[in-house]
Amino acid sequence: MSDLTTTIAALPYALPACPNARIALFALRRMGAHGPHDARASHALFTAFGQDFRRPLVLMRALMADLAGTAEGTIAIAPCCCSRMTAAERSLLTILSRIETAPDSARYLLGDLLGVRRVDAVMASVAVLAMAFADDGRPICV
Template sequence: MTDTRPSSTPASANALASATTLLPHPLPACENARIALFAMRRMGANGLADARAAHTMFTAFGQSFRRPLVLLRALMADLAATSAGTIAIAPCCCARMTPAESAMLSILARVETAPESARYLMADLLGVRRVDGVLASAAALAAAFADEGRPVTM
């Protein structure tokens, strides 16, 4: 009798290599960065008025949710309008991040403390030289998170 069980080694190894190539970064350890990432993914996939993104912000920020939510919507709109190409986002259930998502969270974490580094990351992410408007949106969002006691760190 022959063994009809599928060989899991080659296929599993290929799937793992593919996943780590497309999603090379682990989720951030910072809970606040994970909140921002989840809301970005929801808005990127389902539009700026996504109810789950709004609910996540309400759950995280309580009655002070409006400012971070509106600023996140503004940032997402600015990113879409300014980008020279597509910005890759992963589905909400993914336990890893795309390079673009990692760059976006790094920008939020650095925009106040290392603005030149944040500017270079934003220019690379968007593929354009003039990123002042989008960077201002990112700074406002980072400040909104920090003002509510939820600074984004990486």
């Protein structure tokens, strides 16, 4: 198998065109790899949201903790420098973009991602994070 084929198999999706989704993805990747108090993730959210950065930062940290505590398996994330996304990252961004308009679809995707049936607590974390982005004029779209 060539290197390109291997890369596309591991990272099947292109990065989202939506800049808000890219901010969320960057913070997700940094916190997933380096912990919830990663300075670069904090700085990215500070740069994007200005003085109102604390709300999305705290909610992203809470979502990451909920995902880690609820998932039955591992959730594949790529390094920040990757120009493509894993299927799990794509699912999470899709869930964030659908939580308000298609909550049933978001619930099914989240259940599949986490490997559990009861996802209400994580759904709440997803909803408030998506709302924090939208309230600041940065809705996440995929």
